[in-house]
Amino acid sequence: MSTSARLATLVIFVFAVFVAVPVLIGLTHRTDFYYTLSSVALLAIASGGVWLTFYIGRINIGQGAYALMGGYVSAILVVRYGVSFWITLPLAGAFCAAASVLIGLPILRLRGVYFAMVTLVLTEVVRLLALALPITNGAKGMVSLPPPGPISLFGLTLVPSFDTFAERNEAFYYLSVAVMCVCFAALYRLVHSRVGRLFVALQQNEELASSMGLNVPALRVLAYSISSFFGGIGGAIFAAIAQSVYPSSFTVADSVNFMLNCFLGGLGFVFGPMLGTLVLYFGWDLLFQAGQYQLLIYSGVMIALMLVLPNGLLSIRPLNFRKRVRPLIWRRS
Amino acid sequence: MAPILTVSGITKQYGGLVAVNDVSFDVAEGEILSVIGPNGAGKSTLFKLIASFVRPTRGEVRFKGERISGLAPHIVARKGVVRTFQETTIFKGLTVRDSVIVAHHLRSHAGLLGFYLGTKAAREDEAEFGRSADEILEFLGLRAVADEIASNLPQGSLRALGVAIGLAANPKILLLDEPFAGMNHDETRRAVEMTRAVRDRGVTLLLVEHDMAAVMRISDRIVVLNFGAKIAEGTATEIQSNERVIEAYLGVEDETIGV
Numbered sequence: 086m087s088t089s090a091r092l093a094t095l096v097i098f099v100f101a102v103f104v105a106v107p108v109l110i111g112l113t114h115r116t117d118f119y120y121t122l123s124s125v126a127l128l129a130i131a132s133g134g135v136w137l138t139f140y141i142g143r144i145n146i147g148q149g150a151y152a153l154m155g156g157y158v159s160a161i162l163v164v165r166y167g168v169s170f171w172i173t174l175p176l177a178g179a180f181c182a183a184a185s186v187l188i189g190l191p192i193l194r195l196r197g198v199y200f201a202m203v204t205l206v207l208t209e210v211v212r213l214l215a216l217a218l219p220i221t222n223g224a225k226g227m228v229s230l231p232p233p234g235p236i237s238l239f240g241l242t243l244v245p246s247f248d249t250f251a252e253r254n255e256a257f258y259y260l261s262v263a264v265m266c267v268c269f270a271a272l273y274r275l276v277h278s279r280v281g282r283l284f285v286a287l288q289q290n291e292e293l294a295s296s297m298g299l300n301v302p303a304l305r306v307l308a309y310s311i312s313s314f315f316g317g318i319g320g321a322i323f324a325a326i327a328q329s330v331y332p333s334s335f336t337v338a339d340s341v342n343f344m345l346n347c348f349l350g351g352l353g354f355v356f357g358p359m360l361g362t363l364v365l366y367f368g369w370d371l372l373f374q375a376g377q378y379q380l381l382i383y384s385g386v387m388i389a390l391m392l393v394l395p396n397g398l399l400s401i402r403p404l405n406f407r408k409r410v411r412p413l414i415w416r417r418s
Numbered sequence: 419m420a421p422i423l424t425v426s427g428i429t430k431q432y433g434g435l436v437a438v439n440d441v442s443f444d445v446a447e448g449e450i451l452s453v454i455g456p457n458g459a460g461k462s463t464l465f466k467l468i469a470s471f472v473r474p475t476r477g478e479v480r481f482k483g484e485r486i487s488g489l490a491p492h493i494v495a496r497k498g499v500v501r502t503f504q505e506t507t508i509f510k511g512l513t514v515r516d517s518v519i520v521a522h523h524l525r526s527h528a529g530l531l532g533f534y535l536g537t538k539a540a541r542e543d544e545a546e547f548g549r550s551a552d553e554i555l556e557f558l559g560l561r562a563v564a565d566e567i568a569s570n571l572p573q574g575s576l577r578a579l580g581v582a583i584g585l586a587a588n589p590k591i592l593l594l595d596e597p598f599a600g601m602n603h604d605e606t607r608r609a610v611e612m613t614r615a616v617r618d619r620g621v622t623l624l625l626v627e628h629d630m631a632a633v634m635r636i637s638d639r640i641v642v643l644n645f646g647a648k649i650a651e652g653t654a655t656e657i658q659s660n661e662r663v664i665e666a667y668l669g670v671e672d673e674t675i676g677v
C-alpha cells in the first residue's frame with residue numbers, strides 16, 4: 086500500500102471506531118453493543134500479543150494466563166489497596182511482562198508443539214493459582230470493582246469519572262478501542278522497525294540468527310514479554326468492565342481463541358488479529374442460532390478456512406497482489 | 419606471529435560416540451585452512467565447537483589468546499568468529515538484500531529502543547547497513563538477485579548468500595561449511611575465486627569441503643579428520659601423498675583425492 090492509501094485507511098478506521106459506531110449505536114439504541122465491541126477490542130489486544138509470539142515463530146496458546154493475571158493484578162490493587170484503576174492498568178501489564186520474562190526464559194527454548202503444549206498448561210496453572218491463593222479470594226473471585234475514577238492533571242479533568250456517564254459501557258468502549266489503537270500502532274511500528282526484522286530473523290532461523298551475533302534468548306523473551314504485556318492490559322480492562330474477575334474469567338478455551346483469531350486474520354499482517362477477533366466473535370454468536378451444532382459448524386468452518394486461506398482473511402486481495410502475499414514474513418513497504 | 423585461533427585437545431562425545439577426538443591445531447591470521455575427512459568424520463561438529471554452538475566435552479578453543487569455548491554463540495560471533503552452515507541455511511522468506519541487512523546486527527551503534535523510535539543513530543545505522551549490504555552483494559555477484567526472495571535462489575547463489583550473511587557480521591574468522599556443495603564446475607570456479615577475494619579482505623577462512631580439487635587449489639593448509647581424530651595436517655602436496663589420508667579415504671569410500 087502506498088503511504089496515502091495507508092493514511093486514508095487509518096483515518097477511515099479511526100472515524101469508524103470513534104464516530105460512526107457510537108452514532109449508529111445512538112440511533113439504534115442498541116447500547117448493548119458498547120459492551121460487545123469493548124470485548125472485541127480487548128480480546129483483539131490480547132490476540133495482538135499472541136500474534137507477536139507467532140512472529141518470532143512460537144505457537145502461543147497461553148495468553149489466557151496473562152489476561153487472567155492482568156485482571157487479578159488490577160482487581161487486587163483496586164479492591165484491596167485502593168489504588169486508582171488508571172495506575173493499575175500499566176502495572177498489570179508490567180506485572181505480566183515481568184512474569185513472562187521468568188516463565189519465558191526456560192520455556193522459550195522449546196519450539197513447535199512443545200512450546201505450544203507448555204503454554205496451554207500455563208493457562209490452567211494460573212487458573213488453579215487463582216483458585217488456591219488467599220489474595221485472589223479463591224472461587225468467589227474479586228467482585229464489585231468500582232468503576233474507574235477521573236483522571237485530572239493540574240486540576241484539569243482529562244477523563245471524567247466513569248460514574249458520570251449515563252451509559253457506563255460507552256466510556257469503557259472508548260477506553261477499550263483507544264487502548265486497542267495504541268497497542269496496534271505500537272505493534273505496527275515494532276514490526277516495521279529493524280527490531281521487527283530481527284524478530285523475523287529469529288522466526289526464520291534461530292541458529293543462523295545467533296551465528297550473526299543476535300542475542301536470540303534475549304530477543305525471544307523481549308517479544309514474549311511485549312506479548313504478555315498486551316495480555317495483561319486486555320485482562321485488566323476486562324475485569325474493570327465486568328467489575329469482577331474469577332478464576333474462570335479466562336480459560337484454556339480463551340487461550341485457544343486468541344490463537345485462532347491470529348490464524349483467521351492472518352499471521353503475516355499486524356492487523357490480522359484485530360479482524361480475526363471481530364469475525365470470530367460475531368461468527369460464534371451468529372452460530373448460536375444453530376443450537377447444538379454450533380461447535381460442529383464452527384470447527385468445520387475454521388478447518389476449511391485454514392485449508393483454503395492458510396494466510397488468513399487479510400490475504401484476500403486482488404489477484405495481482407496475491408503473488409506477493411506471504412505469511413509471517415516481513416516485507417518492505 | 420601468534421596464531422589467531424588455537425584449538426587444543428578438543429573433544430566432543432555424544433553418548434558413547436566420540437564425534438571429535440582430541441583434535442589440536444593452530445590457525446594463522448589471513449590463511450585459508452581446510453578441514454577434510456570422510457562423511458561423519460566430525461568436521462561439522464568441529465566447526466560447531468569452534469563457534470561455540472556446542473560445548474566441548476574436553477579441551478578448548480582460544481581466539482587471540484582468549485578462551486571462547488563455553489561462551490554463548492552470539493558472544494563468540496561478536497568477537498569475530500562467525501560460522502556459516504552446511505545446509506543452505508538462510509532466512510528463506512526474506513529477500514537477499516534484507517537478509518544481508520539484517521545480518522549487520524553486530525555493526526549497530528543504536529540499541530533496540532533506538533531502532534524502535536527511529537533515532538538519528540538508528541537511521542544512520544540503517545543507511546550504513548544498506549550501503550554495506552549493497553557492497554557485499556556486489557562483491558559476491560549477487561546484485562542481480564538482490565530483491566529475490568532467498569528461497570527462490572539457485573544453489574550457487576544460495577551458498578554465496580550464506581557467505582554474504584557471514585561477511586555482514588564483519589568476521590575476523592569465517593567458518594564455511596561445504597561452501598561449494600551442489601555447485602557445478604563453473605560455479606565452483608567462481609566460488610573459489612570469491613573465497614580468495616574474501617581472504618584478501620583480511621578475513622581468515624576455515625572451510626570444510628568435499629570437493630577435493632577445489633580444496634587442493636585453495637587451501638594454504640589442510641587438516642584431515644577421520645573418525646573424529648586428526649590424522650594429518652599440512653600443505654596440499656603433503657596431504658596428497660600422505661599414506662594415512664589415502665588409506666582413510668580409500669577405506670571408507672571410493673572418493674579419489676588429488677587434482
Ligand SMILES: Nc1ncnc2c1ncn2[C@@H]1O[C@H](COP(=O)(O)OP(=O)(O)OP(=O)(O)O)[C@@H](O)[C@H]1O
Nearest residue numbers: 432435437455456457458459460461462463464504
Ligand atoms: N547432535 C548430535 N547427536 C549425536 N550424534 C551426533 C550429533 N551431531 C553429530 N553427531 C555424530 O557425530 C559424528 C560426526 O558428525 P559430523 O556432522 O561432525 O560429521 P561431518 O564430518 O560433518 O560429516 P559430513 O561430511 O557428512 O557433513 C557423526 O557420526 C554424527 O552422527
Ligand SMILES: [Mg+2]
Nearest residue numbers: 461462463504
Ligand atoms: Mg558436516
